[in-house]
Amino acid sequence: MTSTTTTIGDPVHPASRPEGHQFINGRRSEGRGPEAKRIDPATGEAAEVIRLASAADVDAAVAAAKAAFPAWSRATPAERGDALLKLAAVLERRAGELAAVESAQTGKSLRLATEFDVPGTIDNTVFFAGAARNLQGLGAGEYGAGGTSMVRREPIGVIGSIAPWNYPLQMAAWKILPAIAAGNTIVLKPSELTPGTALIFAEAAAEAGIPDGVINIVTGTGPDAGERLVRHPDVAMTSFTGSTAVGRKIMAMAAETAKRVHLELGGKAPFVVFDDADVEAAAHGAVAAAIINGGQDCTAATRAYIQRPLFEAFTARVAELMDAVVVGDPADPDTDLGSLITHAHRDKVAGFVERARAAGASVLAGGTAPGGDLAAGAYYRPTLVAGAAQDSELVQQEIFGPVLAALPFETDDEAIALANDTPFGLAASAWTRDLDRSLRASAEIQAGCVWVNDHIPIVSELPHGGYKASGFGKDMSQYSLDEYTNVKHVMLGRDRAAHKDWQDTVFRDRTPGTK
Template sequence: AGAARHLQGQSAGEYSGDHTSYVRREAIGVVGSIAPWNYPLQMAAWKILPAIAAGNTIVLKPAELTPLTSLLFAEAATAAGIPDGVINIVTGLGREAGEHLVGHPDVAMTSFTGSTAVGKRVAEIATSTVKRLHLELGGKAPFLVFDDADLEAAVNGAVAGSLINTGQDCTAATRAYVQRPLYDAFVERTGELMASVRVGDPFAVDTDLGPLISHAQRDRVAGFVDRARGYARVVTGGEAPQGDLKSGAYYAPTLVADAGQDSEIVQAEIFGPVLVVLPFDTDDEGIALANDTPYGLAASAWSRDVYRANRATREIKAGCVWVNDHIPIISEMPHGGYKASGFGKDMSAYSFEEYTQVKHVMFDNTAVARKDWHRTVFGDRP
């Protein structure tokens, strides 16, 4: 709300000498947005609020697994006095409601958050009507630990950063690269701490980690880990809990070591409570490995050396790089990716770059009928 009143633009000025120019920021029109299931209320807010603050109307399709919070959001907006037709929620399957929304000629912009595979399909449909496109896609965030890092801080950060929202977070720590002198200790301590995480009913006060979104997602995560047993070592976890939790979509916090850089579990987005850890020797190698996936949404670097950490922030190709922490985001700063993680920004004043059109307005100051530039048409005639 504050950012909406502080849009930046070029000041009015006489750049040609005979004219005054200024920039207007105008609404795009109808925004068609598709939100994911992992943070359904938060993602609806990220889509809706900047769009309407910039003067647009929006049609939001929430994920079919999590539609209710978006519907409640719209009801609350109506109760708060938002006019009918400004915020619209359409539920349904992606291949039906989602594709129709993206391809509709009256939709001037599409904002999509979800997997890179689906994002590519969204882009294909959006280009058919040459609409504005904003994509926040998958991630495979590296967690780069240099040999001078605070080991205990890095271990705690790795466990919390990989298990947040049961690992169903596109910025979650998924690939820990640890410099060789700390590697064995990091694997041991991270495995111990991860094994102590309490999986259970999310309404219970003594639960640390709840279930995944669905049984299908749990089975997908389990498939990655089961296939990895053929080429890597499962340090802890790697199974669905039994007993009272057997019927739920639960999966134990899992640490995998000794996988190859080009292996599936290192390269593919798992979207579950799984962290894979690999060693590196030189700083050059660590940064190169961190960049060695198609994704570039988030990353972190762990070091007590300010020059080392600053180099990592410069050279890691990601939309957000944390130093000695992993996962916090704030509304005042932009969120978005590099490479196959998409383009465009959510949150902050930068999000309004996505949801506004820039128009150049130019006034003649001379009141002269025949302008100097008219000679390109009229030649030497007076």
């Protein structure tokens, strides 16, 4: 087909790899869709041209996954676990490369990629190597008269997953690892903005001995590759991480073939500071939680509710800390905050702040894009806004940037009500020295994760997932394996009589010679 070249966004420094940006049936290849030019978000310069996936590429990837499923699903848990341990070792060896590509394609600081994204992914891989050998179910027993029952957990089939651009490596791992640990095969569509580390992950899996076709990567747009993957009749389950608006569309498309859906959607995390909190700890926690990954994190702190006696001290300290954050070249080890993902996204974030300012809110820190040497990049300063209304877009909508809104509250009841007053429910935190307050907040705030006196840390052993418009289903942890398995009840009849007593409720044998 004749290709056209379009600009799709803003990532990455490395030169285009000649083997292509698809990984299908164990090898890299070029896509058969249009060409797309990618822009480095930190410099505004052209980074590479890639050939995107077409519907035919998605079909080929699904066919490869379908062909690999019978053998992989029959592999023993120990065999799958051993393969994942080998994968962890390969990822460890390629850690420097993974961090460099992750930073370059997203604009995040190399320090964050090196100390958070890559080690977190390796730890997830080691965890699922063990989890593969620990699929749980009810013990076999006689739950009804005349038979012994057991529960089997079986893989679903081909999983079609769509991952976002904010944490390309970790999101690829969160999708791939539980799926293949449970015996499924997978086709993953990373964002066309950030496919680099997902492709390296798939290459590492092949190097570790995971069979061809078990992991496939298609780099394409949502309308072309994404929709084809969701609607494909041979895909048994769709897993999607992204915005709530797109998640609703995914559900509708998946319903056409009645496939299972797993969704991790948007967030608007409240950060509740009670009047007995340690202000210094809360302020440090708020800055770190608001600007991590440029604020491009569904669990980032976005709404700080501060009990009135602490409001001025808290906002003053947060503003001071934000003003001291080093915004700069992602590759510089002194950089705290790199660029956002694209210039268009930077402008979207800035628009939220400008509209809030125009409506009468006060910008206490940041609120601008830096100039000078950084003017060509998609940078935005850490921003603190006070005085926005609870029903304003700044407080209600996901901004996905380093912007924190600060609002006061009077009573504990009001704090809980405000924390729950958005459609979202992915994450939240409460800051208090009081045990009763911490227990109440953790019970009554409607979110899949509630931290107390901290915000952001995650571990492989514990689940991640939301309430309300933030989706359903869990990533990480043993709970995520539940998402990727079918539960089957098997009953072995032990009563060899031709006639069972329960059958009398349905019919009575009146044939001659029976009693």
